[in-house]
Amino acid sequence: MADVKIYLPDNSEKVFDHEPTVLEVAQSIGDRLAKDTVGAQINDNKEIIDLRTPLAHGTQLKIVTLSQPEGLEVIRHSAAHILAQAVQELWPEIQVTIGPVIANGFFYDFGAKTSFTDEQLELIEKRMQEIVKRAAPIELSVLSKQEAIATFKKLGENYKVEIIEDLDVPEVSIYTQGDWFDLCRGPHVQLTSQVKSLKLLSHAGAYWRGDENKDQLQRIYGTAFSNKKELKEHLRLLEEAKKRDHRKLGKELGLFYLNPLSPGGPFFTPKGTVIYNQLQNYMREKYVEFDYQEVITPQIYDVDLYHQSGHYGNYKENMYFTKIDDRDFSVKPMNCPGHCVLYHMEHKSYRDLPYRIADFGRLHRYERSGVMHGLTRVRSFCQDDAHIFCTTDQMQTEIESFMKLLNEVYSTLGMTDYHIYFSTRPKKRMGSEENWDRAEAALENALKHMGLDFEINEGDGAFYGPKLDIMFVDALKRPWQLGTLQCDFNMPDAFNLNYTGSDNTDHRPVMLHRAILGSLERFIGVYLEHTAGRLPLWLSPVQVKILNLTDAQIPYCEELYQQLKAIGLRVELDQRSEKLGYKIREAQTQRVSYLLVVGEKEMESNTVSIRLKNGKTKLAVARSEFFEKIEKEQESRSLDESWVVE
RNA sequence: GCUCAUGUGGCUCAGGGGUAGAGCACACCCUUGGUAAGGGUGAGGUCGCGAGUUCAAUUCUCGCCAUGAGCUCCA
DSSP: OOOEEEEOTTSOEEEESSOOBHHHHHHHHOHHHHHHEEEEEETTOOSOBOTTOBOOTTEEEEEEETTSTTHHHHHHHHHHHHHHHHHHHHOTTSEEOOOOEETTEEEEEEEOSSOOOHHHHHHHHHHHHHHHHHTOBEEEEEEEHHHHHHHHHHTTOHHHHHHHHHOOOSEEEEEEETTEEEEOOOOOOSBGGGOOEEEEEEEEEEEGGGOTTSOEEEEEEEEEESSHHHHHHHHHHHHHHHHHOHHHHHHHTTOEEOOTTSTTOOEEOHHHHHHHHHHHHHHHHHHHHTTOEEOOOOSEEETHHHHHHSHHHHHGGGOOEEEETTEEEEEOSOSHHHHHHHHHHSOOBGGGOSEEEEEOOEEEOOOOGGGOBTTTBOSEEEEEEEEEEEOGGGHHHHHHHHHHHHHHHHHHTTOOOEEEEEEOOOSSOOSOHHHHHHHHHHHHHHHHHTTOOOEEETTOSBTTBOEEEEEEEOTTSOEEEEEEEEEESHHHHHTTOOEEOTTSSEEOOEEEEEEEEEEHHHHHHHHHHHHTTOOOGGGOSSOEEEEESSGGGHHHHHHHHHHHHHTTOOEEEEOSSOOHHHHHHHHHHTTOSEEEEEOHHHHHHTEEEEEETTSOEEEEEEHHHHHHHHHHHHHHTOSOOGGGOO
């Protein structure tokens, strides 16, 4: 056989007299590297291949080791196998199905009669540790499809048989560790002992092949890392996420409640409503700046509207209907059809475009009972919704302006980490190819022109047009889809919308649906978790709380209270005869932005002592100085309050 | 909607076939205290709703509702 050359990232090459496996190449470089090798990436491909894969001549090889982030995928995949082995050692009658790697770990679905318990999870994890200790080599073998089917049939592994039967390949790969094996595509680590830091997290039901009409399986979630430290950090983030759960914070801070009398219909308290309204006010200011006009449209429509828009056909399951005097009505699940009606009621000329109308109308969508979740998935909500009717030529400018607006809003809110996804035409779609070409070009050109990074989701657009989705990544690294911009060719058609062009003939406008915060409800939920409830001053329900030390300071505090109120701040005065420590604890847990402590000293020197949300204090600040700074902070919607403590 | 779990004063939870308990919060009293919980007293619950079993149900069984985890869905 001729020489087989393998190229390494530093452009050096290794020569073999046969097609070497990844591991062999690693060995030729060094024992240490070989020991840590868990897979490889070849020819600039992102996919990680198994370390047992033979490499063809001319392959560009990048070895992936245990300690690399890419290695995690392999470790977790092997961890899933160890989980399956542990379960079958403990309960041989339980069948295996599939166990993929997911974002922050892995899961494995089992065909078991009853669900697992927390105690069983502990037992399984212990057994997994044992399997890890055994340091069994993981070996790859290949069986013909028939052999594999026969093998798994004999074992009674019916799910596996079904999987193999559906595979369109002559041979399948089997990974063996000790006396246990599984059908698997790989990749896997070399020894079970390389999965050092693992943890089972939870168990839940799932369906075979994700189909609710098929068998109910028992899923176990877990995670694994290359070292204890990273696992610990991950578990800490999970803990932190629990602490920051907006449902918990909402109760603790008294912002909103849910009640069985209106499932999915949050009740906002006066404090929660402050946040809600401040966000709306802010968006309204931005609308003025970006030339949007706000409108108010009906809540309830004749069902005919939704027949015309097409929602009745496609979205009926999520709509609320009512019949009065033999006439069918629906509560609006979105603003767009109403906006089309509004557009139609005045004759439009090209001079009227772009016609940008914003609407904070309340929307109702009947979500299935199992999907509701705090504020992030509700049945009654409002969006920072707006529709832009424009010509195709105006699209790019409108898109750029939208992205600019979005960026300003997100920066103000301290949401700097976000990603843009551009979804292009799906297979099933409506509208002319020319329209799709122009809309996609407008989106892409806008992003490129602004120098924004984006990722393309090929074929993921709506049937009525391409779109941008904005994915915000929060402080705990969790992604949330908030903002969106969707081009729509369908609705202008459905409502026969026109404008008179400069050529004195009618033309059809394009409709852009867009939102920046998404739903206010959902946004507040996400933002509470992002900030752990420590809101910037302008959003804070209680911005200043005045705490007196003794009754002697009450008049001074009342005067302060009135002055702060007069400059438009949300201020409270706690003059109860409680100890200072008690009042501070309470105000601190309520995340009050500024605590003003007033005792004899402050009163005599006409100052206040300031305590921040973070517990830091600054003594004896002149009243005027505090007023000036806090007004400025309020005015600028600043995120930074560090001026108080140097 | 599906699977499993949960549902006890405003909140967090304990209890358990003989009509209920703690802490916090709340009210009143004492305390006037310098940066995360001072003390006392008191009020507050037909134990999610409905049915069944039982002499007796908040406790057991079933149904419903809601919540949670996950699945599925998400124009």
